[in-house]
Amino acid sequence: MKKKSFYLAKVSFKTNNFSKSANMSEAVLTSSLKSSLSKNELSETVIYYIESLNKLSDRTRFKKAAKALVKDLKQIKSDKVFRSVYERVAYLYIEFMASTSGTN
Numbered sequence: 001m002k003k004k005s006f007y008l009a010k011v012s013f014k015t016n017n018f019s020k021s022a023n024m025s026e027a028v029l030t031s032s033l034k035s036s037l038s039k040n041e042l043s044e045t046v047i048y049y050i051e052s053l054n055k056l057s058d059r060t061r062f063k064k065a066a067k068a069l070v071k072d073l074k075q076i077k078s079d080k081v082f083r084s085v086y087e088r089v090a091y092l093y094i095e096f097m098a099s100t101s102g103t104n
Contacts, residue, residue, distance in 0.1 A: 005031075006041055009048050018052040025049035026065075039081040046073070050089050059096070066093040 009024035025048045028037070037045065050069060053062040070093050073086035 003036065003041075006037060006045060009045060013048040013052055018055045021048050022052035022056060022061075025052065039079070043081050043085045046085050047088065050092060054092055054096075059100075063093075063096060066096065069093075 005024050005028045009021050009028060012018070012021035012024055025045050028045050029049060046069060050062075050066060053065055056062070066089060069089045070086070073082055073089060076082050077086040
C-alpha cells in the first residue's frame with residue numbers, strides 16, 4: 001500500500017493523464033515514501049514527473065522542477081541508474097531554456 005502513489009503516477013503517465021501523473025509523482029518525490037522505492041522505481045518516478053510536466057502547459061512549474069532536479073541529480077549522476085535520468089532532465093531543461101530565449 002505504501003507504493004500506491006508510485007503506481008498511480010505510472011498508470012496515469014501510461015494512460016496520458018499527465019496532470020495526475022505529475023501530481024502523484026510529486027507526492028512521491030516530496031514524501032518519505034521515496035525511501036521505500038528501489039533506485040529503478042525512483043528513477044522512473046522522476047521521468048514520469050518531468051515528462052508529464054513537459055507535456056502540460058504550466059511552464060513555470062516545469063522550469064522550477066527541472067532546475068531543482070538537475071541540481072539534485074547532478075550530485076548522483078555518477079550512479080549508473082541515475083545517469084540517463086540526469087541526462088534526460090538536463091536535456092529537457094536546456095531545450096526549454098532555448099525555446100524561451102528564442103534562439104536555436
